[in-house]
Amino acid sequence: MFRIKFLLLILLIFPLVILNNSNANMGIELKICDGASSNAQIIDANDFYRDFFDDIEDIFNDTTYSYVHEDGEVTEYGPFAYNIFQNAVMHFKEYSPSEFSTITIDSHDFIITNDDHEEIKTIICNIIKDDLTIRDLIIKLDVLSDNDDWGAHASKSEPFPYIETGRNVIEAPKIKDLEHYKKYIAVNGVMILGGQKVPDDAFLYAYDSVNYMLSKRPDIAEELKRNNVRVSLFGPDGDNGELPEYRDEDEDGGLAMGITDSSMTANAGWMCYPGNYDIGGDPVIHELVHSIQHIVFDTTNELYFYERIMPLAKSAWERGLMKPYFDDWSGSKEDKKHAIFGEYWAMSVEGYIMNRGKKFKSTHYSHDWIKDNDPELYELITHYFPTEEWEYCPGVESKL
Numbered sequence: 001m002f003r004i005k006f007l008l009l010i011l012l013i014f015p016l017v018i019l020n021n022s023n024a025n026m027g028i029e030l031k032i033c034d035g036a037s038s039n040a041q042i043i044d045a046n047d048f049y050r051d052f053f054d055d056i057e058d059i060f061n062d063t064t065y066s067y068v069h070e071d072g073e074v075t076e077y078g079p080f081a082y083n084i085f086q087n088a089v090m091h092f093k094e095y096s097p098s099e100f101s102t103i104t105i106d107s108h109d110f111i112i113t114n115d116d117h118e119e120i121k122t123i124i125c126n127i128i129k130d131d132l133t134i135r136d137l138i139i140k141l142d143v144l145s146d147n148d149d150w151g152a153h154a155s156k157s158e159p160f161p162y163i164e165t166g167r168n169v170i171e172a173p174k175i176k177d178l179e180h181y182k183k184y185i186a187v188n189g190v191m192i193l194g195g196q197k198v199p200d201d202a203f204l205y206a207y208d209s210v211n212y213m214l215s216k217r218p219d220i221a222e223e224l225k226r227n228n229v230r231v232s233l234f235g236p237d238g239d240n241g242e243l244p245e246y247r248d249e250d251e252d253g254g255l256a257m258g259i260t261d262s263s264m265t266a267n268a269g270w271m272c273y274p275g276n277y278d279i280g281g282d283p284v285i286h287e288l289v290h291s292i293q294h295i296v297f298d299t300t301n302e303l304y305f306y307e308r309i310m311p312l313a314k315s316a317w318e319r320g321l322m323k324p325y326f327d328d329w330s331g332s333k334e335d336k337k338h339a340i341f342g343e344y345w346a347m348s349v350e351g352y353i354m355n356r357g358k359k360f361k362s363t364h365y366s367h368d369w370i371k372d373n374d375p376e377l378y379e380l381i382t383h384y385f386p387t388e389e390w391e392y393c394p395g396v397e398s399k400l
Helices: 045-060 080-094 114-128 134-144 200-213 218-226 283-300 303-318 323-328 333-354 367-373 375-384
Strands: 041-043 095-097 102-105 110-113 183-187 190-194 230-234 264-267
Touching: 041 045, 045 080, 045 095, 045 102, 080 095, 080 114, 080 134, 080 283, 110 114, 114 134, 134 283, 183 200, 190 200, 190 218, 200 230, 200 283, 200 333, 218 283, 230 283, 264 283, 283 303, 283 333, 303 333, 303 375, 323 333, 333 367, 333 375, 367 375
Parallel strands: 041 095, 190 230, 230 264
Antiparallel strands: 102 110, 183 190
């Protein structure tokens, strides 16, 4: 069965100098939004949707920017969502389904109604008009393909509103079924929410980290805001199963926000801030790097990133730069290679942003280390993230 699915723990972002929010300059004709003026060829409704989802499956199977390992496993990278949207525009422009009320797409094992068809068409048109995002289309297609069967799927709840808070933790807006969230802060397009037991200092730390990370690229921050990106803090004890959307999960560190997810998660106990001097990796920084890739790069055709990241990961692996992580992880060598190729970008940016030295990361642990040992990666990181110094976790020196 065809499943529209995005990995939770890998991927990244896009690089023209300004991200392309508007689709007006794509040369897309709005005729597909006007049935009276459309010159689309009418074809059998079953053929229309079978071909449409066959094309989507082909897009997900495209390994142009991915890495195919020796055992045939694939570390997936690429602007899949962007290409799905482009394909949808062309398909709906060139063809129109014959009249139908309900059809069953046997080859993909799901049902489509005429109301679904009209909704898909409306979403495509509103993306062209810049009133919706490509993420809205992917969420709808996910629902159609029955891949919305977990609580954190974006279709399961209303998004929180974006509120300008400054560096102040406020009471969270009330959203049905998400009453767990009592605290709220927002910065640079990203909302940060958590339950009552998450300390205010964790929110302020997350605010500072997100503020610094996105300070170089307001265009990326705007895309995150348009796509309702949210950080769900949990802890400082336990796992993300305490969050209403993740009650069947037991992740103790954090999860990235995939394009069809309602949020990313991070353990407040794993953050480093005065009163909680945790020395090691950082879930807010790490998972936000992944989430930017999923939400921004994947929808904006960020080929500057996708053309570079896998060759750089391969080079780092071959030169032994990732060996410290390799030695720390359990599992077979091939499993470690799969994981490291998927995590290379997020782990490296995490170390770059913290810039705290080897006690925090096994490798890629500072601006200078990355610049000296992985200079092409340094250039890629600084294309998106600031070069100005900042003080990550003030006061932690006393614990080193």
